[in-house]
Amino acid sequence: MTEILHVDLPERSYPIYIGTDLGDIFIEVTSRLRRDGRRVVVIADQTVARLYPDLLKRVVALGGKPLLLPGNERTKSLAVLGKTYDWMAGEMLDRHSIVFAIGGGVIGDLTGFAAASYLRGLDFYQVPTSLLAMVDSSVGGKTGINLPSGKNMVGAFWQPRGVLVDTAFLEKLPARQFACGMAEIIKYGLLADADLFHQVERTPVWRWNHPGLPALIFECCAIKASIVAHDERETRPSGGRALLNLGHTFGHALEKVTSYKGYGHGEAVGLGLVLAARLSQKLGWLNAKEVERVEKTVHASGLPVRLRQPVAVSKLLAAMKLDKKVRDGKLRFIALRAIGQAETVDDVPEKTIRSLWLQAGAR
Ligand SMILES: NC(=O)c1ccc[n+]([C@@H]2O[C@H](COP(=O)([O-])OP(=O)(O)OC[C@H]3O[C@@H](n4cnc5c(N)ncnc54)[C@H](O)[C@@H]3O)[C@@H](O)[C@H]2O)c1
Known part of the structure; x- marks a missing residue:
């Protein structure tokens, strides 16, 4: 069965189809176009x-050879x-x-970024795999690339015309990549939906054909769609789309310092969620038991909760200062008021962040 969710935006609303065999929808959408x-x-x-290979055949039948990239x-x-x-x-688009x-x-x-910028903007669809x-x-319209100075430093807000999610x-x-996806699912539970977090806490490992998986994906996309609909370009001074960055200020720094080789994006976010929970405890928002639940859930999902190798804390802090989430020279974090409720925090002392990294195994 296919579920349809709408991302409601003033100018570029679009559907997200979520199902277990969307081959027909892919054909229907491309044939209509x-x-x-x-x-x-x-x-x-x-x-x-x-x-x-069947997918590739379908694509080739559309005319033209696809561009295949690692x-x-x-x-x-x-x-x-x-x-x-x-x-x-060369394709004369x-x-x-x-x-x-x-x-x-x-x-x-x-x-998405190539589509946003080529000929000043082409329509595009996301088929996340x-x-x-x-x-x-695939949801929300953030597109972009990395620069040597940092992750996602060049990009555009460019919404797709539709998203086809086929489980x-x-x-x-691979299991490791599956776990990376779980990190973002845990993130949604922590920032907006305590029931979703409990669900993953009870069942941290999912298989591709678990009957509940499409509903879990739907839930996450619905949270993201609702946040994006209220703050498409992350301009709200607090809260809003920035909340989706829970765990990411830590995670992006770790990815950069390890040259995008040591940790998958989701793995870095998983560790970032644990650090965000510990930060929330230091702010007096979460208690030790709640932090332990976050750590256990991240760990049980197959994600790291400590650095695999020691990394210099000075490098991590320097990378964090280059992050896009820095405002007026101040580091910006997302912390948890409670499980299921996140807030932006601007004035966290550097020594607090340093101690969190050291506790996670930095040197
Ligand atoms: N735009 C946004 O809002 C947003 C949000 C979160 C993350 N990101 C970005 O997304 C990237 C991480 O995405 P990712 O984890 O999908 O990484 P990825 O695209 O590198 O894919 C991970 C690995 O899985 C493989 N793979 C993908 N689909 C597969 C399938 N069906 N079967 C077997 N292998 C498959 C890929 O070849 C790759 O080796 C990062 O660059 C991150 O910055 C963007």
């Missing part, structure tokens, strides 16, 4: 293309963005062409 005379092209994760952070770079523009030019991004968050972020992309990155893709997703 082609009947309207629109050129449909695909940028896909090369691993996904290899694992799902699903790793190095793809979110100026060099690969340039290659993508060259491919778009015009302003009515439409691009499908089939892959994890890396392919979605890069394709990792759990993380299904519950988070059948998860069958071959």
Whole structure:
């Protein structure tokens, strides 16, 4: 069965289809677009293309060869963005062409930004294939690439025309990547929905064909859609879309300092959630028992709760200061008033953050 959720925005509302076999919807959507005379092209994760040859055949039947790219952070770079523009030019895309991004968050972020900027903006669809992309990155319109100075430093808010979430893709997703998706699911529970957190606390490990998985994904997308609908461009001075960054100020710094090799994005976020919970305890908001529940749930989902190797705390702090969430030179954090309720905090002393990193195994 396919569920449809709408992201309601003033100018670019769009549907998210969530189901267990959306092959038919993919065909229906692309056929409709082609009947309207629109050129449909695909940028896909090369691993996904290899694992799902039927999908590739369907894509090739649309006309034209897809651009296949590796699903790793190095793809979110100026060099690969340039290659993508060259491919778009070679395919002679015009302003009515439409691009499908089939892959994890890396392919979605890069394709979305290429679509946002090529010919001053092309329509695009997201077909997320990792759990993380299904519950988070494919929804909400944040697109972009990394710079050597930091993650997601160049990008645009560019909403997709639609999102097709097909849980059948998860069958071959490696367990480690599945766990990365769980980090974002735990994040949603912690920031907005205590029942969702309890659900994952009770069942931290999910399989691709668990009958409850589509509903879990729906719940996360619904939380994100509602937050994005109220603060599409993250302009609210407090709360709003920034809350979705729970655990991310820590996580992005760790990813950068370990050159995007040591930890998957979701793994870095998982550890970031634990640090955000400990920060909340230092603020007097969570108690020790609640922090322990967060840590246990993150751990049971297959995510790190300590650094795997010691990392210099000075490097982590320097990376945090370059984060986009810095406002007027002050580090900005999301902390938990309670499980299921997050708030922005601006005035956390550096020594507090340093001590959290040291407790997590930094040197
Ligand atoms: N735009 C946003 O709002 C937003 C939100 C969260 C994260 N992100 C970004 O998303 C990225 C992380 O996304 P990700 O975790 O999906 O990473 P990813 O795209 O690197 O995918 C992870 C791995 O899974 C593989 N893979 C993907 N789908 C598969 C499938 N169906 N079967 C087998 N293997 C598959 C990929 O090849 C890759 O090796 C980061 O760059 C992060 O910054 C963006």
